[in-house]
Structures are given as C-alpha cells and as structure tokens.
Amino acid sequence: MQQRSGCPINAAVELLGDRWSMLVLRDVIFGDRRYFRALLAGSVEGIASNILADRLVRLVEAGILTRGTAARGQRALYSLTESGIQTLPILYALGDWGLDWRPGDDALRSRQQFMRDAGPAFLDELMDELRVRHLGAPPKPRHGPGAFERLEAAYAAERERTAGESVTGTPAGR
Amino acid sequence: MQQRSGCPINAAVELLGDRWSMLVLRDVIFGDRRYFRALLAGSVEGIASNILADRLVRLVEAGILTRGTAARGQRALYSLTESGIQTLPILYALGDWGLDWRPGDDALRSRQQFMRDAGPAFLDELMDELRVRHLGAPPKPRHGPGAFERLEAAYAAERERTAGESVTGTPAGR
DNA sequence: CGGTAGCGGTTGCGTTCCGCAACCACTATA
C-alpha cells in the first residue's frame, strides 16, 4: 500500500481505517479469539470468511499480528505483536467515544464503562497481560484477579443483570 | 445506517471507519479548515470533491459537525459539535500509534510528537480552545500563547529546520 | 480402511464504495 501522506494519523487510517480491521483486533484482544474459526464464528457483527481472511493477511503483513506456523488443515494461532498490543488505546478511544455518543447494547457497553471507571492505568495493566498471553512475557506478580479477569467478571455480571431483567420484565413472555 | 451490533467500538467504527472521515476531522480540528474549498484545496492526501461532500453530509447527519445556514453560492461554515470535539482523543490515539509504528514525514510527525511530550492535559486544553472556536464558549483566561498556538509554533519550527537541512544537507543538490 | 468433523481458507458474483475529471448553479465584485 502506498502512503498518501507522511501524517501519522493518515498512516494509521490507511492501515486500520476500514469497517473490519479494528473489530478483528477487538476480538483478538478482548475476546481472546486467536484462531480463524473462532474469529469467524464468534463475530458479533458477522464478518464474512473472505473478509476475515483478507484482514488477517493484511494485519500480519503490517506487523500487527503474527501467524503461527501451521500446515494445511491444522490450527493456525494468531498472536499480537507489540505494535498490535499498542492498538489498544485506539480501541479504547473509539469505544469511549461510542459509549457517549452512539446508542448501543447495555451489556456490551458495560465493558467500556468498566474500563473508563478503572482509569488509564488499567489500560497498561491490560497491555501487560497481553504481552504475557501473546509474546510469552513473564507474568507480573499480582494480588487478586487479573485485569482481563476483572473485565470479564464485570461483563458477565451485567449480562446476568440484563438477562434477569428481560425475564422478569416479560412475565408470560413469548 | 443500521447498526451491526451494540458494541460501542463498532458504533464508532461504523461512523468513522473509512479512509476519509477521520482525516476530514483532523483538518477541521488541527488545520482550522471550516469551508468546503479550504478542506478541498488544503487536503494533503488530496480528497476528491464528491467524497468530501459526502463525508460532510454524513458527519452533519451524525451530529459531529454542524453546517452554517448558507444559501447557494455563499460560504457555508462547518463547526464541530461537542461530540465532534471529543473525537480528538481518537485522532490522538491514531496518530500516537502511527508515530511509533509507521514511517512518515518528519515535519508532519513533529505535531504528534509535541502532543505526546505535552502530556494528556494538553488534549483537554485543545478541546477547551475548540469549544471557544466552534461553540462560542467564553475563552478561558490564560497566560502566554494558547495550545493551538504552541502546537503550530512547534510545527513551523520543525518545518523550518527540515527545510534548512534539505538546503544545507545537499550542497550541490540535484 | 472409510467416514466424519474440524481446520484455514478460496471462488464467483452482484452491490456498494472509491478515485478521477469535468461540469454546474449561484453570489459577490468590479
């Protein structure tokens, strides 16, 4: 891909400015989906397989992901590189804006709300854990549940809450 | 536009996830280009007039920009709304990533570098000034040059420096 | 040895979007 300008914002947009790349990274980072089939089946937005295949190739070529060496018919593990891990602030900024200015599902919004409440240091904590997961970095000693663990707990709790609402809210529901 | 999911990240991507929207906002915010012709002629990446027209309509419809009431043949002033002003952290995150992981022009990179060095409070300062420019908010009392002023000064200095380099650096240049 | 499920994709095809250039109606100025 040829660069249209030397502006760093443009450089990022040329690579990530489409309807799917950031969502794939979101699912890798937050959903821990690291196999083709997992990304395909787990996609909330319903990505098509050819689009997913294309994006994975591009992200690998751009050095954002690496693909584990896997022969045909075998599972290929995708991992984040350091530059991939550092796309997290972009994802956060997008989600933070979307939380304020666009409508959305309460359960899915709770994750973003949790991150906002947790403050900016939480992002660093998440990135540290990604380095452990994806780069084989030694895990940092911690007391209590990890950052992703807390995030998922908040999401699960919210899902539970809204699910309960929808059940009790429609008594003879159909 | 119909939403593909209730995820706040997806909500932002659906609106801003294309090759031009963020660049238009960048030029409005950092370049203070608020007229169609200024955005068209000043575009470093060379946006086409039909694409620009389309994006302006979409951004206005999304409530990110407002269009001043102007008859045909008269200048229409585009202004940021509060939600438009708050896309600045997204622009910053994109540029910050691009600065680290993508090649680019030194002069254009200096602006992003300056913002990084200035720290996160600088973003708030910029957003305050945008509220003055675009929303008619009362200017905050300040000592010394404003945030945009400092930013442009850094950019101009770097442009001067690299221009000097290219002259003195290639003595009998060809 | 044969059938089946799972793996990462690929292919075809129609629709939408992007990129380029020319062109438009209108206003303000002289």
Place this chain on the structure above:
DNA sequence: TATAGTGGTTGCGGAACGCAACCGCTACCG
C-alpha cells in the same frame, strides 16, 4: 456584463465489500 469564488453534482471505471457455496487438508473414530 465579465470574472472569480462559493458549495457542490454527474459520469464512469476500478476497487472493495457482502453473501453463499465450495475446497483441500488433517485428525479422529469405528
């Protein structure tokens, strides 16, 4: 009346997207 400037619009070819079906390969189980 002529000219420059305003915000666009139109036409067209190529690229990207979205959908569904299909593919070759491996691993497992009987």
